[in-house]
Amino acid sequence: MAGLPRFSASLTSAAVAPVEGFTPPTPRIAAIRAKLLSTPYSICLERPKLMEEFWSSREGRRSAKLEHPLVHRALTLQYIFSHRKPRIYDDEIIIGNMTSKRIAANYYIEGGSINILEDFARLGKRTIPLKLTIQETAGVLHLGLKNAFKSVGAKALLKPGRLSYFLDFFRAKRHFVTEEAGIGHQVGNYWMVVHEGLRGPYGEAKQRLEEGRLADGSRLDADQRAFFSSVLITIDGIRKMAENLAAEAEHLAQMKGESEQRRAELLAAAAACRRVPFEPARTYLEGLQATWLIHMALNLEDFEQGLSFGRMDQILLPLYRSDVELGRLNTGQATEMTACFCLKTCETMPLYSQRVDQFFSGNGVAQAFTLGGTDEKGNDLTNELSGLILDAYAQVLTREPAVHVRIHPATPEWFFQKSVELLQMGTSRPSFFGDTAVVRALQEAGMTREHARDYAVIGCVEMASQGRTYNSSDAALFNLPLCLELALNEGRRFHGKARIEGRRRFGAPTPPVSTMKTFDDVLDAFRAQVRHGVDDMVKVIGWLEEVYRTIRPTPVNSILTEGCLETGKDVTWGGGLYDYTSIQAAGLADAGDSLYALKRIIFDQKRFSLDEFVGILQDNFRGREDLRVELASKLPRYGNGDPDVDHMTQLAADAFSDALSAHKNSRGGRYVPGFYSMTCHIGFGRVTGALPNGRPAGRRLSNGLAPVDGCDRMGPTAVLRSAASLDSRKWMNCHALNLKFDRQIVQGKTGRKALVSLLKNYFALGGMQVQVNILDTETLKAAKRDPASYPGIVVRVAGYCAYFNDLQPAVQDEIIERTAHGIT
Amino acid sequence: MVSPEPLVFSLQHFCLHDGPGIRSLVFFKGCPLRCPWCQNVESWKAGSEIAFKPALCINCGTCVRKCPEHALAEVGTRDTTRCRGCFTCIDSCPSGAMTLFGVQRSPEDVVEELRPEFSLFTTSGGGVTFTGGEPTLYPDFSARLARSLRTEGIHIAMETCGFFDLKRLRPLLRELRLVLFDIKIYDREQHRQMCGADNTVIKKNLKALVEAGSGQGAPAVWPRLPLVPGLTDGQDNIKGWAGFLRSLGISFLTIVPYHPMGASKRRWLGLPAGPELRVPTDAEIQTAGGLFSAEGIMTYKPGEEPFPEDSIGPAQGLPRDLPGAAHDRRVEHRGLPTDGHGPTGLNTPR
Ligand code: SF4
Numbered sequence A: 001m002a003g004l005p006r007f008s009a010s011l012t013s014a015a016v017a018p019v020e021g022f023t024p025p026t027p028r029i030a031a032i033r034a035k036l037l038s039t040p041y042s043i044c045l046e047r048p049k050l051m052e053e054f055w056s057s058r059e060g061r062r063s064a065k066l067e068h069p070l071v072h073r074a075l076t077l078q079y080i081f082s083h084r085k086p087r088i089y090d091d092e093i094i095i096g097n098m099t100s101k102r103i104a105a106n107y108y109i110e111g112g113s114i115n116i117l118e119d120f121a122r123l124g125k126r127t128i129p130l131k132l133t134i135q136e137t138a139g140v141l142h143l144g145l146k147n148a149f150k151s152v153g154a155k156a157l158l159k160p161g162r163l164s165y166f167l168d169f170f171r172a173k174r175h176f177v178t179e180e181a182g183i184g185h186q187v188g189n190y191w192m193v194v195h196e197g198l199r200g201p202y203g204e205a206k207q208r209l210e211e212g213r214l215a216d217g218s219r220l221d222a223d224q225r226a227f228f229s230s231v232l233i234t235i236d237g238i239r240k241m242a243e244n245l246a247a248e249a250e251h252l253a254q255m256k257g258e259s260e261q262r263r264a265e266l267l268a269a270a271a272a273c274r275r276v277p278f279e280p281a282r283t284y285l286e287g288l289q290a291t292w293l294i295h296m297a298l299n300l301e302d303f304e305q306g307l308s309f310g311r312m313d314q315i316l317l318p319l320y321r322s323d324v325e326l327g328r329l330n331t332g333q334a335t336e337m338t339a340c341f342c343l344k345t346c347e348t349m350p351l352y353s354q355r356v357d358q359f360f361s362g363n364g365v366a367q368a369f370t371l372g373g374t375d376e377k378g379n380d381l382t383n384e385l386s387g388l389i390l391d392a393y394a395q396v397l398t399r400e401p402a403v404h405v406r407i408h409p410a411t412p413e414w415f416f417q418k419s420v421e422l423l424q425m426g427t428s429r430p431s432f433f434g435d436t437a438v439v440r441a442l443q444e445a446g447m448t449r450e451h452a453r454d455y456a457v458i459g460c461v462e463m464a465s466q467g468r469t470y471n472s473s474d475a476a477l478f479n480l481p482l483c484l485e486l487a488l489n490e491g492r493r494f495h496g497k498a499r500i501e502g503r504r505r506f507g508a509p510t511p512p513v514s515t516m517k518t519f520d521d522v523l524d525a526f527r528a529q530v531r532h533g534v535d536d537m538v539k540v541i542g543w544l545e546e547v548y549r550t551i552r553p554t555p556v557n558s559i560l561t562e563g564c565l566e567t568g569k570d571v572t573w574g575g576g577l578y579d580y581t582s583i584q585a586a587g588l589a590d591a592g593d594s595l596y597a598l599k600r601i602i603f604d605q606k607r608f609s610l611d612e613f614v615g616i617l618q619d620n621f622r623g624r625e626d627l628r629v630e631l632a633s634k635l636p637r638y639g640n641g642d643p644d645v646d647h648m649t650q651l652a653a654d655a656f657s658d659a660l661s662a663h664k665n666s667r668g669g670r671y672v673p674g675f676y677s678m679t680c681h682i683g684f685g686r687v688t689g690a691l692p693n694g695r696p697a698g699r700r701l702s703n704g705l706a707p708v709d710g711c712d713r714m715g716p717t718a719v720l721r722s723a724a725s726l727d728s729r730k731w732m733n734c735h736a737l738n739l740k741f742d743r744q745i746v747q748g749k750t751g752r753k754a755l756v757s758l759l760k761n762y763f764a765l766g767g768m769q770v771q772v773n774i775l776d777t778e779t780l781k782a783a784k785r786d787p788a789s790y791p792g793i794v795v796r797v798a799g800y801c802a803y804f805n806d807l808q809p810a811v812q813d814e815i816i817e818r819t820a821h822g823i824t
Numbered sequence B: 001m002v003s004p005e006p007l008v009f010s011l012q013h014f015c016l017h018d019g020p021g022i023r024s025l026v027f028f029k030g031c032p033l034r035c036p037w038c039q040n041v042e043s044w045k046a047g048s049e050i051a052f053k054p055a056l057c058i059n060c061g062t063c064v065r066k067c068p069e070h071a072l073a074e075v076g077t078r079d080t081t082r083c084r085g086c087f088t089c090i091d092s093c094p095s096g097a098m099t100l101f102g103v104q105r106s107p108e109d110v111v112e113e114l115r116p117e118f119s120l121f122t123t124s125g126g127g128v129t130f131t132g133g134e135p136t137l138y139p140d141f142s143a144r145l146a147r148s149l150r151t152e153g154i155h156i157a158m159e160t161c162g163f164f165d166l167k168r169l170r171p172l173l174r175e176l177r178l179v180l181f182d183i184k185i186y187d188r189e190q191h192r193q194m195c196g197a198d199n200t201v202i203k204k205n206l207k208a209l210v211e212a213g214s215g216q217g218a219p220a221v222w223p224r225l226p227l228v229p230g231l232t233d234g235q236d237n238i239k240g241w242a243g244f245l246r247s248l249g250i251s252f253l254t255i256v257p258y259h260p261m262g263a264s265k266r267r268w269l270g271l272p273a274g275p276e277l278r279v280p281t282d283a284e285i286q287t288a289g290g291l292f293s294a295e296g297i298m299t300y301k302p303g304e305e306p307f308p309e310d311s312i313g314p315a316q317g318l319p320r321d322l323p324g325a326a327h328d329r330r331v332e333h334r335g336l337p338t339d340g341h342g343p344t345g346l347n348t349p350r
């Protein structure tokens, strides 16, 4: 579309006018995108190789022996940062390679990645193939085996008395502790990075070391001294990484045959990397480049999940406006730069074996932008850059990055419209967050109102006050309905795979059902099982977090988190201003519906004795299909605006929230709950027995905050009403509510208007989060049959977007089958 | 003979194509016409009907065992001469395969089910649409229901086949803001053969409504044509209707493409299969649109109509002298216009 600029360059956000339609990608964006979409996935072994190289060097051996673990870790990271090979790809104007391949997963020997060895013999033949040379495949095997005992999980759990917890990683049932793989998940202080540069924390750390005291005057102890040293060492490493990139760009600019324009672009990128992230950024381009370099460092430091950019429409706004005012940037250029930045996020992916993939299908890592929202006083901050970033994403429409928008009563109409218009393009972006509910939950979790209002989304749906929070979110996922199964069977599963396992009690020894006389007895047993499961999980997480502090501290993360430089502590040591560990529960609606069914059938209608009914469940409704179908189709369900069932869902949620909030994490922070499940509801479902709501054994559980599939009988308005009616104050880690619409229903102006109204109404009712998938089932079926012809279809799986083709067949089926709202 | 208290066979929410904004639809049972392309054949008979949905049936045999009249010789085949409508089979069927179309509901009951949607009607400029079947078969009930809704500030529209007794409809029409008026076959004889009734009265009613529509307190009228290849898309038919609409001063029309979504319903009800019909292609829809526009009639897709200003927006509440909480709600719902006059001066007490 001609007629740029589309946004007023004026300095008041009020002057921004809504504009219909998005511009098509520029040739540059189209070219980079096409390249990325046709690049096979791989595994990058550069990081582990450099690590080993350092550890076996004289310096590495010395530091391992003599230095504080924080310093040793920082030296290791510095070595990686400064020795990795810079790679700059065609057409890029934001530079900095995530790995040594165009698209690859990093192999993190400290944890997590080792699960890929389960697929060792068939890397190229997996549902999602990984392309490696024979030497590389051998390298993976070698690395994996050699370092198997160096991972956080192994160090924490391969100990007497903990072995069975280690094995739990391979037989996840009640919970899946993801923290074994890494903590990641952060929205760092990018305001500082962009506007002050690392010079700030560098100077601060130096001063602390010189004075031997904290800013408050207290003397540094050995740990604190090591921390401040780790800051200096790490920043030096990041500078070197930036300089290497600059040198490479300069080198490429010298190459014969480069066009004048390309030469200028490369030199501009080089100049930016010579300056940022150490010095403050002066231009929009430098702001993006600084952010990207820090993002790379975070990826190389811990692991890739959930590393997010925060409120970029606020952070970059001053630079954008001054560039525009000085006439050195127009909206078209800024959009293209931002789109280039977005495409950089496509270079990374997680490393999951097929087994693990059923829990986290989709290859998403959720590098998130948060747009819109308010200042600390509650005034709207939505501005022209909020719209421009939507424009930029509309040019790429890729799985990464994630785009989240904050909605509050004063969200401008144009921004709402534009967000929904982007949604209509079918990538399920953006997802929507209700400021009122989110801020309330964050305050409830101990944040000041001002800090809560400066929240940004981590990854899919998790929460941080940006640059002030160590959330270690997604530390584990919890199977809520299984606790009901255990409650009905004295802490045993109905049917284990093996007889022995079936008899093994792995829940709490709650009373036999024959002694349960009232519904409250059942509820008590359920709560006891939830507590028991949570206790167990928290124990494991505590062990992991201990190990983290010594072998995997995260100085980059600490530099970006307020509180660490003030206290002289790494985030893994509890340095963050706000510290949480957050856990997600899967299967909430199944749990709620099942409680309701028990109460109604057994205790109100007295159709069976509890004993008898549990016998039927243990037999997985064998011979009682009529009863199963009746329970599934005739009883009221959560998601239809029925206060009685919705109340049971609340009880199930409270059981989890209460059990969790009784614990403190190993850093003294709080445990906080969230309700979403990635694709864990599928993996957990496989190991969960029959449920009182008529769900047969093995079937996937309900997803996040959504109703059980197909049980939203009254349409999307009732789903949103039910969801909004739940008390979300304790849900610091938010939830994922997936709504699916057939494309036909919500296309065009009519659909847009309807969606805007629907969402507005939901947030007016107190809704916290919602994400919308716009799909047509025909397309998806075709894509499943013939993946090659449909490379770019993005769907939202739980909290994040994924390429449809990357999903496991079972997940694909779910997407296809699930109610497409509006079809009668 | 139609019972004075109608049966409602469905309430549907989040509908975007039956009037402005987000709407809930109230489906009335009973229809005077029998159009072969009908997608809601369960609406035809005014009385309640027992249906069987084979796809849901798990073959448990409960219905057969429990029928006191032994009217079910086997699953899914009901001897209608024996059945006395006790609904035991429906209550005892675990899967919902045996199901009932049409239950009696009071206006209050319907209003309560719709109430949670009210705020959404307000934000989206939507409301409630009466449809069916034929809401006009129950002028008293429809008027009462419409009145209770309007008291709450809810915008009400009605879809009709136009086959009604206008005299009995006045109280209902006063409550409506918009009538979506279905026109089908222009030729009188063909209409009679195809849809089972003469269309003279339909044309007369359309004319009368349009003429009344320009006055105060009467709903706007918006015609719609179901586009069924081979049946309603012929040149003559289109020209006939276009000329008629023009003579009434109407220059717009919604084309509703035929869709076979309700095809299985005939089986559920044990009706013989309908004629083989086909979804119109995009080209056919465009051709029809072209023919209309050549005659000066603009055509629209369902849900995309630019309804006239005075037919949209929240309903005007009842005049002040009426009792109840109506007054407060009315103010709340009316919301936006603050100049003291509605967009069209419609807030003068009717
Ligand atoms: S309605 Fe009653 S009589 Fe008729 S088939 Fe069903 S059970 Fe038998």
Ligand code: SF4
Binding pocket: B056, B057, B058, B059, B060, B061, B062, B063, B064, B075, B076, B092, B093, B094, B095, B096, B097, B098
């Ligand atoms: S009771 Fe229902 S499910 Fe069972 S056989 Fe009859 S119709 Fe089928």
